[in-house]
Amino acid sequence: MKKVSVALTGAGGQIAYHLIYSISKGEVFGFDTQVDLRLVDIPEVLPKIEGLVMELEDSRLTLLSSVSIHSDQQLDQAFQSIDFAFLVGAFPRLAGMERKDLLEKNGLIFKTQGEALGAYAKPSVQTLVVGNPCNTNCLIALSHAKNIPSNQFYAMTLLDEFRASYQLAKMCQVPVVDITDLYIYGNHSATQFPDFTNARVKDQPIISVLDQSGLETTFVPMIQQRGAAVIKARGSSSAASAARSAAETAHKIWSQSSTPFSVAVVSSGCYDAPDGIVVSAPYYFKDGKGRVYDRFDHDATAKAMIEKSYQELLQEREAVIALGFLDE
Numbered sequence: 001m002k003k004v005s006v007a008l009t010g011a012g013g014q015i016a017y018h019l020i021y022s023i024s025k026g027e028v029f030g031f032d033t034q035v036d037l038r039l040v041d042i043p044e045v046l047p048k049i050e051g052l053v054m055e056l057e058d059s060r061l062t063l064l065s066s067v068s069i070h071s072d073q074q075l076d077q078a079f080q081s082i083d084f085a086f087l088v089g090a091f092p093r094l095a096g097m098e099r100k101d102l103l104e105k106n107g108l109i110f111k112t113q114g115e116a117l118g119a120y121a122k123p124s125v126q127t128l129v130v131g132n133p134c135n136t137n138c139l140i141a142l143s144h145a146k147n148i149p150s151n152q153f154y155a156m157t158l159l160d161e162f163r164a165s166y167q168l169a170k171m172c173q174v175p176v177v178d179i180t181d182l183y184i185y186g187n188h189s190a191t192q193f194p195d196f197t198n199a200r201v202k203d204q205p206i207i208s209v210l211d212q213s214g215l216e217t218t219f220v221p222m223i224q225q226r227g228a229a230v231i232k233a234r235g236s237s238s239a240a241s242a243a244r245s246a247a248e249t250a251h252k253i254w255s256q257s258s259t260p261f262s263v264a265v266v267s268s269g270c271y272d273a274p275d276g277i278v279v280s281a282p283y284y285f286k287d288g289k290g291r292v293y294d295r296f297d298h299d300a301t302a303k304a305m306i307e308k309s310y311q312e313l314l315q316e317r318e319a320v321i322a323l324g325f326l327d328e
């Protein structure tokens with residue numbers, strides 16, 4: 001049987017509580033692959049993770065070959081020879097906290113984790129960053145991971161794609177499977193652009209079925225604000241849906257999906273993305289290599305919305321350069 005070593009940071013958090021089960025049941029790395037799982041969190045949370053491990057033991061997960069618990073000070077053990085890293089843990093934005101303070105706290109976390117990946121993980125390790133601000137955290141991690149190609153780092157935007165495709169399906173009164181060619185561009189933030197202009201319903205352009213200006217003024221903001229709407233309704237942020245999206249993204253990376261999916265990667269200049277930022281776009285694998293699917297055209301309005309998101313990412317980049325976490 002095949003075997004994969006996987007590290008998961010933020011293991012005591014609400015996303016991890018769901019994600020661990022997808023990983024352990026074979027949904028990510030395959031039903032023919034055993035998983036050696038390394039759970040990482042800050043020291044105060046480790047006793048809680050012991051309870052989680054008891055639950056895993058009680059779940060008869062036949063593909064879970066081993067589980068270990070590590071503090072964020074023990075990344076040498078946690079990341080030793082791993083094949084895949086889920087970087088889910090991040091410092092949350094606390095009430096009254098400035099954006100700069102958030103970037104500073106997370107800059108240190110993702111710099112440290114990037115360095116540890118470079119030092120201890122397999123050079124082939126693939127890394128999915130979920131912890132926010134995920135694009136910029138991913139940029140920091142990949143910049144500090146010596147010996148690991150930057151195209152092995154990804155930041156999650158598939159949840160945004162899932163949110164967008166469901167809402168379009170609802171508007172068109174069709175099952176979600178009938179919505180295709182819908183991808184997220186830019187940042188995983190309120191500036192993201194869910195590209196309805198190229199989306200299709202039952203292979204017809206959405207804009208031939210729904211009013212374009214209505215999509216611009218209602219659908220786009222709804223997707224941009226969907227995370228906040230979930231927090232308002234649920235009292236806490238998306239957890240099961242985020243875990244489902246993280247599992248699916250990792251599966252697509254691991255199985256080298258030939259079908260495009262939304263994910264953020266370091267800019268290759270496609271869709272006019274500036275150098276040196278991690279941007280979302282449709283992405284797929286061909287002949288063993290991942291690449292941006294660059295065959296969509298955008299009208300002036302769509303281009304302006306995508307550009308706005310690039311500008312936000314450039315500002316985040318400037319801020320972390322000023323904080324010393326990235327070189328110019």
Ligand code: NAX
Pocket residue numbers: 009010011012013014015016040041042045072088089090091092109129130131132133134155156157158159160188227237238239242
């Ligand atoms: P929780 O607050 O439930 O859990 C986060 C966990 O990370 C905590 O147990 C915390 O102790 C741990 N942690 C903090 N610093 C750490 C470090 N240095 N090393 C290891 N662990 C550390 O958050 P949860 O709801 O699980 O969300 C996790 C992250 O995902 C957040 O940053 C959140 O904003 C982000 N999200 C990203 C999404 C995306 O689409 N990219 C969507 C969902 C979610 O909002």
